[in-house]
Amino acid sequence: MNDDWLRRNRENWDDRVPVHAASDFYDLAGFRAGADTLRPFEIDELGDVTGRSLLHLQCHMGQDTLSWARRGARVTGLDFSAPAVETARGLAADIGLADRARFVVADVHDAAEALGGERFDIVYTGIGALVWLPDVERWARVAASSVAEGGMLYLAEFHPFTEVLGDEGTAVVRDYFFTEGERFDHPHSYTGDGELAHTAQVQWHHTLGEIVTALARAGLVIELLNEHDYTLWARFPHLEQTPGRPGYRHPAGRPRVPLMFSIRARRPA
Template identity: 40%
Template structure:
């Protein structure tokens, strides 16, 4: 299952369109961020621990708020995204706020053509891996950018959530392999229309076992897998608030997983 270039180009153009809309939305609260508010959630802050002085590679960083939030915590951070508009906005924010972070416009799978260094931590979060088709290649790239015994950390929406339809019924298979095409007319941030345009998104569904096995097979040793009975973003249908910055599915509540996180460490040697 290999991603065709037109899929990447299609998604790149879609995210170029969405960047300005997202930057101006209350969902991202860019003004609050400019005034010092962190865009990171309690989960990644607690699980990453002290990152002061650490070199971090942030894959699929969108327009850089999380990257810059990591830098505000004292890390030396490089953010990467496929969207030209997102990277331009990220660089603008870094300059405006005088935050020393670097940003690179690149497809994750082609990153080795433009970035040649290693990091203490490779980081990715929320709504990222669904834009990638080949997780074995993804894990190989992660390993290649980690320093000896470096850490990979991710926090993501749980794949179970994507089996639910708008009525909270299980309508889709958990085990999908084909590319999923959808036409998007509204942003998930505030349901605002996308300038009268219809954007096509191509995504891939990855089961938890696929994610974990891709890391294990590339000699990344799991230190933990955590699952969470709530969302930290109100961006799925039929969610209800269950605490500060927490939402659950109205029908299932805490009976189903909503998110997961993984921490893995690079092995000293790769198994042949």
């Protein structure tokens, strides 16, 4: 894989920002009005964050970051896209949280340097973040280095098993253990609207075992690993929204596979 993957991905994500900011999918107006973008299992598994310092790696436009701030955390969001960080700062000001939220432009691999070696009670990340990184062990070392003693890393992500099921989600169509970076060219983002000028992007697949092992090798102690039966969008055509329940799920009576997962890992005091 060419070493220009980072530039290509940054250009692609810079283009996505105005598209996402105007989309119904991100609904920034609803967020300004008080909507919470966190998943219920994240709130349950991470617990009370009041007064705690929280670093959100690969934060995009900062809605999840600011949702934690609304719950009482002192938050720092970091993203490699300057337009995304500019949007996040504007959101923080709009909802009156600029004094409890800061946003930094930096590649995730440079987080320690960009933040002056600061450590946090909670390092939070995920929801589509890891596929953009070629080396999950390097990511784990960087993320763990920002966790304070006695603090925790919390990761919520799309389940890698979904990648073997193809577009229909009804049969195994590809190797779960493929490791090569893949280049894609898509004229649209996943919100389905708006044209992107920079369509090239590079993604990597990381197995659940690789992710857990990388965190353990980085010196963190795994406290929980949960798999979840719903996701944030209609990943497969048969997934349904259930009234009163979040996300998209397999229909009743149909065999289920995990669609998201979450990990909480702690740095020993």
